Amino acid sequence: MNRAGLTGFLIFLPLLFTTSVAQSILLEDKPQPFPSFKINNTQNVAASCSYSVTITTSCSSPTYTRDQISLAFGDAYGYQVYAPRLDDPSSGTFERCSTDTYEISGPCLYSVCYLYLYRSGYDGWIPESVQVYSSYTGSVTFYYNTYIPRDTWYGFNYCNGASSSKASAMKWIGHAFQVLFCLECWKTLFGSM
Numbered sequence: 556m557n558r559a560g561l562t563g564f565l566i567f568l569p570l571l572f573t574t575s576v577a578q579s580i581l582l583e584d585k586p587q588p589f590p591s592f593k594i595n596n597t598q599n600v601a602a603s604c605s606y607s608v609t610i611t612t613s614c615s616s617p618t619y620t621r622d623q624i625s626l627a628f629g630d631a632y633g634y635q636v637y638a639p640r641l642d643d644p645s646s647g648t649f650e651r652c653s654t655d656t657y658e659i660s661g662p663c664l665y666s667v668c669y670l671y672l673y674r675s676g677y678d679g680w681i682p683e684s685v686q687v688y689s690s691y692t693g694s695v696t697f698y699y700n701t702y703i704p705r706d707t708w709y710g711f712n713y714c715n716g717a718s719s720s721k722a723s724a725m726k727w728i729g730h731a732f733q734v735l736f737c738l739e740c741w742k743t744l745f746g747s748m
Contacts, residue, residue, distance in 0.1 A: 609686040614683075620650075664691075
């Protein structure tokens with residue numbers, strides 16, 4: 556194996572381990588209510604990035620929902636992506652055992668370390684998981700698989716103020732994915748591809 560190939564392998568190997576560690580961290584935690592959560596005004600910053608958000612509805616959820624579902628996620632530096640209404644009862648979104656994917660634009664995040672859902676309505680929609688992906692931040696999955704209380708933000712926060720080991724793990728994962736998906740970084744390390 557040549558030197559460049561060995562270097563690439565040595566860089567990639569810890570990423571595999573780190574990703575599996577992150578999944579176990581997220582699986583152990585349960586979502587929490589955050590009634591004082593506020594939407595901030597970082598939507599209109601100069602840099603804009605695209606995020607693919609995949610929401611899987613639990614098979615324990617009602618057959619369909621008329622609940623209004625909103626989403627907010629962000630980083631430890633105060634940048635936030637907000638989607639005020641993802642639901643559309645006429646299109647069959649959030650039906651039992653379904654997966655819905657949305658392309659959402661917002662400020663470029665350093666890494667996604669918190670995610671909250673907001674449910675307004677009486678049907679009792681139950682998400683299984685929410686995955687956020689961008690080529691810059693990589694992918695992170697938040698596992699709910701529980702009823703979302705009505706009229707309150709409900710989710711996960713691994714940013715500063717959360718458990719320091721979890722925040723450190725999330726920060727490390729963010730760094731790893733930035734390097735992995737940074738084409739300029741790879742060109743610098745290995746020459747033109």
